[in-house]
Amino acid sequence: MSLRDLDGWTVLFDLDGTLVDSAPDLVGTLNRLLVEEGLPPARPEAARTLIGSGARALLAHGFEAAGADVERARSDALFERFLVDYTAHIADGSRAFEGVVETLERLAERGAVLAVATNKRSDLSELLLDRLDLRRHFLAVAGPDRVSARKPSGAHLKEAVAMAGGDPARAIMVGDAAPDAEAARDADMPCVLTTFGYTPVPVDTLGGDVLIDAFEDVEEAIDGILAEFYVRRALKA
Incomplete structure (x- = not known):
């Protein structure tokens, strides 16, 4: 049986440039x-x-x-x-980045709730996820039409977590560009940024908590964030 050490945590993912090379x-x-x-x-x-x-x-x-x-x-x-x-033509050439499916499956096995927080319209996001057989991994897909404010507002992330039944105080954002990093800061959430996405400026200038060069590194990045979270909580006790 897998260790359910991510029970109670929600992991949000941007879509274009994070989950999918669209x-x-x-x-x-x-x-x-x-x-x-x-x-x-x-x-x-x-x-x-x-x-x-x-x-x-x-x-x-x-x-x-x-x-x-x-x-x-x-x-x-x-x-x-x-x-x-x-x-x-939404899925003619678009593909999930290498390691996406395996990583999502492992996070779910560990108890994490998974959701998408994207500035892409919800119907297009769900169509793309369906075509790539990724929709099944997510409890919610929150495009800008389903929230009160789009990224870089933190409200987008908090409402996406709520749509998935999670707690914004125990949520992590995974993205690739400034709107993801800025929304995470606004929502007071840790942020993992990919270096293989679509940002027009260097990703290391965006203020992410962890940078990853491959999607397979998401799990290790989350483990590091959680370790820091529990250390801080223990020090406050």
């Missing part, structure tokens, strides 16, 4: 729309750093890089075309 399909949709508009495709390595900022930021980047009218990129009609195309 850049191929997001950039693919961007480039199809640019070509339809008679513009050159964006360079994938430049566009992927903006994924955490949302589809509108991706569109603006693509138009700006092509020397086109950025105001056109901000139109609601183009945004809707982006969503339609992306929905149709």
Whole structure:
């Protein structure tokens, strides 16, 4: 029988750049729309750093890089075309990062409650998770439409924990970019940051409690955070 040493703890995960390498399909949709508009495709390595900022930021980047009218990129009609195309191709090339499934299974075996806290719309998040057979691991998927404030607000994380039936005082955020780190600070939660995500600035400048180079390192990072938590609690006793 597995040791249930994570009973009572909730682990929140960002989606894009943390659980899933979704850049191929997001950039693919961007480039199809640019070509339809008679513009050159964006360079994938430049566009992927903006994924955490949302589809509108991706569109603006693509138009700006092509020397086109950025105001056109901000139109609601183009945004809707982006969503339609992306929905149709949401899991063509997107894949869970190596070690995700095994790590999630081990955390659950140890008693952790798992949830997703993402700025990606909830229906798109659940569709992507379903297509990759990841949805089964999470008790809640909290996109910005299901909470009172999106990341970087700590309210997003606290409400995601509540949706999963957990306690925000015993929760850990795992993400890859500034909104994750800032939301964790705002919620007074420890934060683990990946170095393989989509942040446009160096991840070591974001103030995460632990940096990890591979998803398999999530479990060790959580163990370290919990050890520090219980030491502090013992010293206060």
